[in-house]
Amino acid sequence: MTRNDAQALDTADPLAALRDQFDLPAGLIYLDGNSLGPLPRATARRVAEAVQQEWGQQLIGAWSGAGWIDLPQRIGDRIGKLLGAGPGELVVADSTSVNLYKVLSAALSLVQLREPASGEGRRVILTEAGNFPTDLYIAQSLAAERGFELQRVDPADLRNRLSQQGNGTDVAVLMLTHVNYRSGQLHDMAALSAAAHAAGALTVWDLAHSVGALPVDLHEDGADFAIGCGYKYLNGGPGAPAFVWAHPRHLPKLRQPLAGWMGHAAPFDFSPGFEPASGMARFLCGTPPVLSMVALACGVDTVLAAEAHGGMAALRKKSLVLTRLFADKVSADCPLLQVVSPAADSERGSQVCLTPIAGQEALAWPVVQALIARGVVGDFRAGDPNQPPGSIGAIDILRFGFTPLTLRHVDAWDAAEHLRQVIDSGEWRQPAFLHRNTVT
């Protein structure tokens, strides 16, 4: 594919106009929307309105007068549309980590409630070895507290572990991030959920790298619980509040330990005993950070705007073209790098991950820095020397996220071309690029 071919794809792109919802710095090719989505044009004005008109003028009255009190539900309903969830099924609250604690705890309680007699038998929280650390930490903490065990297995072994041969009947919960943050591998949510259910386990899906990037249908795909992040493909702003969903069939039986007043059946009765709200509001806890909530609402709207142009299916289609275009050009032009994200469309999220070939490990960090200096922003993920040699967890990763809402095909082409030039010219060897920060 030539640059002209990429330009032709942009000309024909039915989603091209959606980019105008953002005010990106001129000349920047931003391939880190999977860490922090860019600023929508509408956000600055909306946040200023919430600060000056709502807080400043209405003060305490804004909780009802400006509708702050319903923000967790109203934004939740809008995110739900992207995930096949009906109205009232999903709420916005707290952070992804805190929400994982809530749903994983609720899931473990549900397992214990279902099988009081076989309490000894079903003690495993199953996940993949390279799941995002905060998910692993929260699960470790809950497992220790509640007498469960977190088992991390290679993603290729998950289905076998859930089968009869794998003694899957000791699994209480299958907890996975739908798209792996390092490898970009997309799990088959429907197949893995079915395998978990066949083993009698519940499923908890972290949609941090899925929501806003690819279609998900929580009901069809067999999720029991889901959580996700507001600041990646939802463009909700730095540290935007997260979301939480539970399958409505479980809801009446669910208790979560962070039983704060916003999750009470009647929070403004101020009664001394906790009574959970009848719906998903029982997964709320304290007072939500309103300024960050209104910014999140603007971000969610940028994704919902795609509905008129084919919605998540169209965004996914474009995302796959962008990632394939980039990966193919890198494969052709950058022999010192190899693509480690899956080549098959059905197994790839909205990112492309590269690693240096053997002997060229010194490239990884400085190449990312040299690209940033050129205005091509991806990120670097260090390998963990404690992981099995050669495994995805052990190798350094050059990570490039492709947000189909903001990126043009020509951006993907140009990014790959910059990468080629940075390596071929030796530009990456400049001293300024060699010093490695610990915070990335």
Added chain:
Amino acid sequence: MTRNDAQALDTADPLAALRDQFDLPAGLIYLDGNSLGPLPRATARRVAEAVQQEWGQQLIGAWSGAGWIDLPQRIGDRIGKLLGAGPGELVVADSTSVNLYKVLSAALSLVQLREPASGEGRRVILTEAGNFPTDLYIAQSLAAERGFELQRVDPADLRNRLSQQGNGTDVAVLMLTHVNYRSGQLHDMAALSAAAHAAGALTVWDLAHSVGALPVDLHEDGADFAIGCGYKYLNGGPGAPAFVWAHPRHLPKLRQPLAGWMGHAAPFDFSPGFEPASGMARFLCGTPPVLSMVALACGVDTVLAAEAHGGMAALRKKSLVLTRLFADKVSADCPLLQVVSPAADSERGSQVCLTPIAGQEALAWPVVQALIARGVVGDFRAGDPNQPPGSIGAIDILRFGFTPLTLRHVDAWDAAEHLRQVIDSGEWRQPAFLHRNTVT
């Protein structure tokens, strides 16, 4: 005291200029800063800068470039100054409810660690009957989960309960809100902490209605753990993030269950096993909501600005004059109402609470609405019919918070005068004021 006397107090007030830090709606007398502090003038510009320059232009680079990553510690250090806490002792994170869950859980674990043999003996979380509901709910949840019992006693009985006569040695944790949200009663933190320690218990103090309103010295006053709220007297904005403190002597032994990646010793190593940060950062969990954090920083600065004029001691002195002025004038001029907040300065927080005299219960709700219509904003707290008749929890409360940073003495006088007029004129009987909302 006449209105002229109140004006004379304003003329002589060394803190008067601090009011100019806020942009209050013209003519409003805002007596609900203990629900939501008013908007500081500096906030709109700072939030806009964080949105447009930092997020919009620096994107992911702003985490280090704009210092977002250190906000929990940097704002925490500034709040710590108001509470006698040293640098690094306090962090900003999550909501008050979530932080209570962390510290109460850590406190219970510490008790179990200290007294593994007497695990059966020390099983009580002691609190006052009318503590803020979210504190009660979180404590109920943890008590049930961890095999403890929440005991709610009359505030007057707390010290006896902690004594030998009261069999205080079964108390694991004394958990109190320093100033009661309904009655305005200020607990003697030093004396109660000493009584708790004498019984071998730990102390958890909720400073929601203290921080920014009155001096607290966490070390001198014997706190083991403290949490508090950013959106009341700290003027941090709606749902502003909360804070959490633990005594440094306990820190090395403390584990909290919400073990998210921001609480890891090296969050950017992305290692699969959780290792808590060496300092208070171990009480962090997920990614903080940056836009709400920067607004909180502006709010904290409005209180720190008092340092040049006598600091928290001067603010407390003014607060007591304001509340006494209002309470005295109401007592003199409004015979249908009685003051239920403590008359003694040493027992009163920064609010005045009223209730109708017997037979006049119908006044409470509509009087508050009629005052709001006049631009005097207090709030109404409904009595709970399930509480003991005549107790503070059973009666309807007209609640007026006095933020010494923004209020003039003449505001306190005028508010009491409006109250007199609303009652004497029968204005409160207008149909518009009689309809009672459930959300207040």
